[in-house]
Amino acid sequence: MTPAALSVRSARKRFGGLVAVNDVSFDLRPGELLGLIGPNGSGKTTMLNLISGALKPTAGEITLAGERISGLAPHRIAQRGVARTFQLVRVLPGLDALGNVMAGAVFGHSRAWGGEARDMAAALLSRVGLSGREHMPVTAMTYIDQKRVELARALASDPRLLLLDEWLAGLNPSELRIGISLIDELRREGRTIVMVEHVMDAIRSLCDRCVVMSSGRLIAEGGVDETLRDPEVIRAYLGDDDDA
Amino acid sequence: MNILVTGILLSGTYALIALGLTLQYGVARIMNLGNGETLVAACFVAFWLYTGLAINPLVGLLLIAPAAFLINWAIYAVALRPLVKRAKNRGQLEADSILATFGLLFLLQGLMIIGFGGDYHSYTFLAQRFDILGNSYGLNRVVAFAAAAAIAAGLWFFLYRTRQGTAMRAVAVDPGSANLVAIDVARTAAVAFALGGALTACGGALISTFYTFNASMGVVFTMKALIIVIMGGVGDVRGAVLAAVILGLSETLVASLVDPGLTLAATYMLFILVLLFRPQGIFGRAPT
């Protein structure tokens, strides 16, 4: 049996008196796209930060294809093959689009340099729909284009696991369609992805499975439709409705 | 035992200087490297008041502290607030304020060298013996320690028992949120900076009663104060006091048991230990 692409075992994160992630466990098969959902403040982004190493778990274990990554520094985890985007888009303002994407290719999992990295970056930019804009300053780009650059940067490391933190948030309806089809392509090509998302249409149309968090705990897990029908999930989103 | 008491007596004034710096850095977010010059200036003023006008340094404090408060307020308003306004982030403000206060450091030091020369100054005040546990110490040291302790207690009362002080602690924790609960962050920062300067000046006036000083020794005191602040945790009053005691003790130990030329080296060894084992300060909680 091959090990899970990602395995989270009883992960816990405590900030002083607040437990932001409370004994959460789930697994991810290779090639699976998992939606991580839940109301605001439920600990989704903290969970993502634990996987990418931005935060170290207080307890528990996270493994990537059987190797333990929890407790490692973020750059080590990136080198093992975890790439991410940020909730508030983070591009490198002093570099052009190509430089931004090369940053992912050079230091991450793929470790390319020189012409090879440049070619990879250019190919990825056209892949996300930015061909011809390689040398455009990223600060002059629209929000969705900056998000595209960020996605291309994450892909440039040829990650074994891609973490998308509300990558679709803040897009208008037509941009959203483009964004969803882009992620769909990644899924078809067999990428293993965890996406934190509030856009339910995207979760329904893209995800194989989803995990629901509320107040730091995992409250439901399974196929998208059945999970979203789960009464506890509905209660978490809409609050306890005593009148019903 | 002798060393222990001498060290603790010394630490009283160190604590005042470090408290001054921790307010300036912790609340006003200005790493004031010219802090030691405030101290030296206060030494000279106390010296001049005592030798020229025969004003007791303890009485002199009543003049020196308000004057230092006003001068530091002016420095903050004129020189430092533009930097605070200009800074895009904390890192830039830190870099800018370090360079600007370097400028002040050299400017003040240069002016004092011109004014007083590079010679060492001292005066005799309360140079009687005072016995503690069978050993005798200079009465001036004991009095300075008592005065420092009183001032530090007053500061603690201010910070923890008054509205103004609570506002100051709130700004130290998070200026953004303090703003939301109707605290005037800019004004609080200015007051903290000025108050920090006044505390340091008190430390200077007290230290001048038992210490020979010269125009260029400010930097060494800034260095010591910085290390105390880091050891105690930035903005932490209890930590600063405890760290000052540790520093005073270890300095006195090294100076009397190893070599008086190694006091800063002793300070540095402490600094290195702190960096290696408790970079968040003595009372600081491990970063989560």
Next chain:
Amino acid sequence: MTGFNLEETRNLALGTLAVGVAALLPVFDQGFYLAICVNIMLYAALCTAWSLFSGPTHLVSLATAAFYGLGTYSVGLGIDTLPYPVLVAIAAASGAVLAGLVGAMTLRISGVYFVIFTFGLAEFVRQVVTWLQTKFATAIGLYVFTDITESQIYWMLLALTAAVFLTGFLIARSTLGFALQIIGNDETVARHVGIDTARAKIVLFMISGAFIAIAGAIMAPRYSYIEPPSAFNPMISFLVVIMALLGGTRRLWGPLVGVIPFTIMMDFVSSRFPNHTMIVVGLAFLVIVYLIPNGVTGLIENARARMKGADTVAREKTA
């Protein structure tokens, strides 16, 4: 990124030409001008080496005097037993080791700790060296007698400056240079694309520290008598910061723009108004912070960018 592009080839050619011209100076003068040019060349090497680290990381290092003093002491201690080039190598190694230790202790935590630590480092090393000398040696000072001439010192400093420039040029083309560029933009992103940010900074600080120590080793024969207060003179650290920031650290040649006028001015001030040097240094810091935060080269670049902007606007209007 193996071959040199047109701009790089041009810069290399210009650099070689500049070194060639500068190397001819001792042929024309052996007195006052050579002496002042030794100073200029010294600070050119120090400031450029300083900027290698402090430019991209934006961390003000005040450790220059510590590395420099370590370099002069390496020569002073070993001049009677070991050949001079070996001593220079030892100086470089000890500079790198000290930088590595300081970096490992502070750069993993936060930038402020680094600045504070380097602030007192020269004084700390000076106290330790003085103590060791009084404890284990008979005299505090060291005599350095060699047959190295002023011209040779000048040439060595010139070679060192050229080496620092070449190193900076090569770093900029390397993955380390790219990593630093990303760190300078956004350190969080840098970490998440797989850059060991602390290691990159430490390596850079070690390179910078080694060069500064070599400069100290080269200057040692000029002093002929070395004692701790002059070798670890903290003023060196401050002057280097001022000159480098005055010129600007965005470009490799930026610090040079600050070094030449400031060295000449300091030479004038310290000979005519020795009591006013502190005030001049203080004012220089204030001028830099308030008036020219990006240095003279920053001013030039901004002006150029504005002219370019005006240019395109004008062109658009005519079109």
